[in-house]
Amino acid sequence: xxxxxxxxxxxxxxxxxxxxxxxxxxxxxxxxxxxxxxxxxxxxxxxxxxxxxxxxxxxxxxxxxxxxxxxxxxxxxxxxxxxxxxxxxxxxxxxxxxxxxxxxxxxxxxxxxxxxxxxxxxxxxxxxxxxxxxxxxxxxxxxxxxxxxxxxxxxxxxxxxxxxxxxxxxxxxxxxxxxxxxxxxxxxxxxxxxxxxxxxxxxxxxxxxxxxxxxxxxxxxxxxxxxxxxxxxxxxxxxxxxxxxxxxxxxxxxxxxxxxxxxxxxxxxxxxxxxxxxxxxxxxxxxxxxxxxxxxxxxxxxxxxxxxxxxxxxxxxxxxxxxxxxxxxxxxxxxxxxxxxxxxxxxxxxxxxxxxxxxxxxxxxxxxxxxxxxxxxxxxxxxxxxxxxxxxxxxxxxxxxxxxxxxxxxxxxxxxxxxxxxxxxxxxxxxxxxxxxxxxxxxxxxxxxxxxxxxxxxxxxxxxxxxxxxxxxxxxxxxxxxxxxxxxxxxxxxxxxxxxxxxxxxxxxxxxxxxxxxxxxxxxxxxxxxxxxxxxxxxxxxxxxxxxxxxxxxxxxxxxxxxxxxxxxxxxxxxxxxxxxxxxxxxxxxxxxxxxxxxxxxxxxxxxxxxxxxxxxxxxxxxxxxxxxxxxxxxxxxxxxxxxxxxxxxxxxxxxxxxxxxxxxxxxxxxxxxxxxxxxxxxxxxxxxxxxxx
Numbered sequence: 001x002x003x004x005x006x007x008x009x010x011x012x013x014x015x016x017x018x019x020x021x022x023x024x025x026x027x028x029x030x031x032x033x034x035x036x037x038x039x040x041x042x043x044x045x046x047x048x049x050x051x052x053x054x055x056x057x058x059x060x061x062x063x064x065x066x067x068x069x070x071x072x073x074x075x076x077x078x079x080x081x082x083x084x085x086x087x088x089x090x091x092x093x094x095x096x097x098x099x100x101x102x103x104x105x106x107x108x109x110x111x112x113x114x115x116x117x118x119x120x121x122x123x124x125x126x127x128x129x130x131x132x133x134x135x136x137x138x139x140x141x142x143x144x145x146x147x148x149x150x151x152x153x154x155x156x157x158x159x160x161x162x163x164x165x166x167x168x169x170x171x172x173x174x175x176x177x178x179x180x181x182x183x184x185x186x187x188x189x190x191x192x193x194x195x196x197x198x199x200x201x202x203x204x205x206x207x208x209x210x211x212x213x214x215x216x217x218x219x220x221x222x223x224x225x226x227x228x229x230x231x232x233x234x235x236x237x238x239x240x241x242x243x244x245x246x247x248x249x250x251x252x253x254x255x256x257x258x259x260x261x262x263x264x265x266x267x268x269x270x271x272x273x274x275x276x277x278x279x280x281x282x283x284x285x286x287x288x289x290x291x292x293x294x295x296x297x298x299x300x301x302x303x304x305x306x307x308x309x310x311x312x313x314x315x316x317x318x319x320x321x322x323x324x325x326x327x328x329x330x331x332x333x334x335x336x337x338x339x340x341x342x343x344x345x346x347x348x349x350x351x352x353x354x355x356x357x358x359x360x361x362x363x364x365x366x367x368x369x370x371x372x373x374x375x376x377x378x379x380x381x382x383x384x385x386x387x388x389x390x391x392x393x394x395x396x397x398x399x400x401x402x403x404x405x406x407x408x409x410x411x412x413x414x415x416x417x418x419x420x421x422x423x424x425x426x427x428x429x430x431x432x433x434x435x436x437x438x439x440x441x442x443x444x445x446x447x448x449x450x451x452x453x454x455x456x457x458x459x460x461x462x463x464x465x466x467x468x469x470x471x472x473x474x475x476x477x478x479x480x481x482x483x484x485x486x487x488x489x490x491x492x493x494x495x496x497x498x499x500x501x502x503x504x505x506x507x508x509x510x511x512x513x514x515x516x517x518x519x520x521x522x523x524x525x526x527x528x529x530x531x532x533x534x535x536x537x538x539x540x541x542x543x544x545x546x547x548x549x550x551x552x553x554x555x556x557x558x559x560x561x562x563x564x565x566x567x568x569x570x571x572x573x574x575x576x577x578x579x580x581x582x583x584x585x586x587x588x589x590x591x592x593x594x595x596x597x598x599x600x601x602x603x604x605x606x607x608x609x610x611x612x613x614x615x616x617x618x619x620x621x622x623x624x625x626x627x628x629x630x631x632x633x634x635x636x637x638x639x640x641x642x643x644x645x646x647x648x649x650x651x652x653x654x655x656x657x658x659x660x661x662x663x664x665x666x667x668x669x670x671x672x673x674x675x676x677x678x679x680x681x682x683x684x685x686x687x688x689x690x691x692x693x694x
Contacts, residue, residue: 024132026114029076029107029320031056031068034114043119045092056117059089071103075115076320079105080151082136089119104136108147108316110216110369111140141191142198145212150220153210154272157222158265169232171221172261172279173201173239176291178217179367179406181254192249193256200242216369220279229264229296236260236294243292257292259283268297280309303595303608304626307353312364314350319377323349326381327548330563331400331519331541334533337562341398341432343541344382345548346374353629354657360627366406375407376420382431383424385551390426394558400432400462408439409446414453429458432483436464451479462519466507484511488522491542495527505535512536529565589615589640591622596651597635612640619652619670627665630654636669 023043025036033051041047044059057065064087071083083103088096099119106112118132137149145153157168175197182190194217201219205211210222221239226232240260246253261283263275278297285305286295318324324346331341348356365371382399390396407413421428433454439447451461462483486507493500504520511518520532523542532540545563546554557563589612610622620638628634631654638650652669660666 022118022120025051025056025117025119026106026112027056027117028114029072031072043091044089044097060087064088072115075103075105076107079108080148081105082133102132104132105148106136107320108215109139139213142195142213144198144202144219145210147212147214147220150210150212150214150276151272153212153222154275158270158272158275166265167226167267168222168224168265169226169235170263170265170275170279171223171236171239171294172214172276172283173219173221174259174261174283174287175217176257176259176287178256179369181256182369185249185252189249189252193247193254196247196249197258200247201239204239204242218283220276229267232262232264233294233296236262240292240294259286259291260294261286261297262294263297277306277309277313280312281305284308284312303593303628307626308360308364310353311348311350311356311361312368315348315361315364316368316370318348318350319373323351324374324377325349325550326378326385327550328399328554329541329548330546330554330557331539332545332563333539334520334529334537337545337564339395339397339557339561339563340539341400342554343400343402343434343548344378345402346378347548354627357627362404366404369406371404371406372410375403376416379417379420380424383421383426386430387424387426389555389558392555394555395561396430397558398430398432398460400434402434402464403439405436405438408435408450414450414457417454417459418457427458432460432462434462434464434485448479455480455482465521481516483517483519485519485521488542491520491522491528491532491540492524494531501531504532504537508535508537511538526565592639593622593624594637595628595634596637597633610638612638613666617671619655619668620650621666621668623660623664623666625664628654628657628667630657630667635672638669 023037023040025040026034028034033054033056036048036051038048040051057068060068067085067087071085075081075083084101086098086100089099090096101120102118104116106114106116116132116136137146137152138144139146154170175193178190178193181193194213198211198213198219201211201221205221210220212220214220223232223235226235240258243256243258246255248254261279261281263269263278263282265275268278269275282295282297286293288305289295325348327345327347328342329345330339331343332338333340346358346362348358348361350356362371362374365374379401382401386399410416417431417433418428421431454461460482461480462485463481464485465487466484484507486504490500490504490507494504495501508518518538520537520540521542523529523532523540523544525544528542529540529544544565546557591610591612593608593610608624608626610624613621613623615621622638628636633653635651635653638652640648640650650671652671654667655670656668658666
């Protein structure tokens with residue numbers, strides 16, 4: 001836990017714990033004790049230093065241990081609920097003491113990030129119970145209600161209403177660019193900004209308007225009983241105008257703006273959870289359209305915006321739900337096909353949306369600050385895999401891991417990395433850290449110190465996406481970089497664009513002169529590979545050698561110690577493609593597509609444009625940049641324009657998917673009902689497509 005957070009928690013509880021015989025502790029979902037107050041020594045004989053880092057279940061056996069695990073599962077599954085019970089706890093001397101306990105899920109609270117447990121003697125007063133309930137329902141930094149309280153409030157407000165004219169607006173407010181304030185000025189000043197924003201909102205809204213701190217830099221507001229939508233719109237304008245005046249934080253004048261997303265009860269939805277989702281979808285759209293504005297929810301908001309909100313909500317729980325996976329892609333010596341290293345890449349197996357690309361969820365992780373947890377999890381998984389490979393006698397290659405600027409400027413950054421590696425009994429020399437030039441732009445002094453510290457411990461530093469930034473050459477002069485990775489955009493055009501070829505050759509020559517290793521990214525075909533070999537490029541990676549693959553599959557390449565280029569690269573065959581004659585469409589046929597049904601979700605979202613490649617009476621094939629769930633429980637609706645100016649609506653479900661190139665996917669769709677007559681819609685479309693050839 002961040003030391004500043006620990007200090008805040010201790011200060012917050014100081015008055016509460018004075019003269020107390022209770023024990024407060026914060027544990028992780030696996031019961032590892034993250035923090036425990038000093039009263040523990042008086043109660044059970046252990047001082048905090050003896051307990052922090054240990055497992056809280058060590059005190060219990062049998063039914064008691066199983067009960068605690070069940071209660072933990074309950075608060076993880078339902079974060080708004082508080083679990084309680086009574087158990088016998090054995091102290092250091094072996095004496096049994098009967099305690100009640102209260103358990104509250106505070107994983108979403110930035111100041112806690114754990115499960116808060118209060119242990120107290122059965123005879124103690126009810127005042128302590130009220131205290132823990134207050135802590136569970138309020139934000140520690142601002143004193144505002146938290147997201148748990150919001151959930152309860154909305155359930156109450158969305159209950160049975162006798163007044164048919166009763167309305168309210170749920171407003172989600174997000175501070176634009178808040179993470180850059182944290183990066184540039186530090187967490188302490190970031191916290192001061194949050195406090196000032198909350199105070200300005202409270203002063204404007206008054207005591208009668210519900211205001212909560214929903215997450216790090218996001219607030220929720222409930223406005224009630226305005227008669228018309230335009231009245232809510234006027235209120236939203238006034239709230240955004242609150243940010244016209246700069247916030248004075250310490251020595252700084254901070255000009256920050258806010259984006260708002262708004263959903264209306266009962267117009268948009270009556271379900272509390274969906275109201276939150278719709279407000280967050282609108283917030284995301286507001287930020288994408290330029291920030292410092294507000295957006296009301298409407299059904300023309302598309303699939304991608306909805307998906308982003310779902311991913312944002314689910315990402316924080318992806319680690320504890322074991323949904324993240326590590327994939328590896330080989331870095332190959334071009335003249336011999338020897339495997340020199342492997343790049344570790346993260347994937348998210350989402351239960352509804354399938355495999356989620358890091359291009360979709362890494363920006364969310366950076367914006368929410370979850371990137372720190374994500375990076376620590378990834379490095380631990382890399383260490384576990386690498387240690388197993390070494391124990392099995394695999395070749396000692398290097399592993400490269402990508403780090404963002406947010407991770408790089410975390411306090412004690414290098415110490416945290418080294419501690420994780422040493423936890424696994426490994427030499428840090430196996431690691432390559434990949435960074436982009438944005439790391440240098442924000443704080444070059446710290447970058448120089450950290451890079452030197454990493455290299456002194458044997459860790460190499462690679463500059464990723466080289467050639468795409470504004471000042472890359474100056475960094476080579478100022479920083480001691482070990483490896484350059486030339487961006488895939490140059491390699492993609494190396495055989496067809498003279499400028500890309502000249503730039504690539506120049507970078508290869510430059511790297512050789514400076515004695516810096518060079519990796520060409522994104523090699524996909526034999527022409528590119530031959531060109532790079534002719535330019536005497538040292539190493540590369542790309543689909544021609546191997547696509548990113550799970551650790552178990554990558555081990556087979558390690559055993560061979562080589563990764564030969566694919567002789568005849570081409571799209572992988574999909575076994576369950578439709579076994580029917582398809583009509584290939586000679587020109588692009590655009591269709592509007594939306595999801596109309598998905599398990600467990602009630603959707604009110606709009607269309608996205610897709611390109612139909614071929615079609616027959618039983619199904620179609622389309623291409624889209626969006627990664628969609630492939631599941632027979634997911635119903636897609638396609639709207640296609642007909643020659644007579646009308647619109648044809650077809651329903652079907654996706655049965656297969658393949659990635660044709662990076663971030664572009666091809667889908668096979670089977671229609672819900674096979675046509676039985678020529679007048680059926682699918683048959684009519686089939687005839688329409690045939691006519692396109694005449």
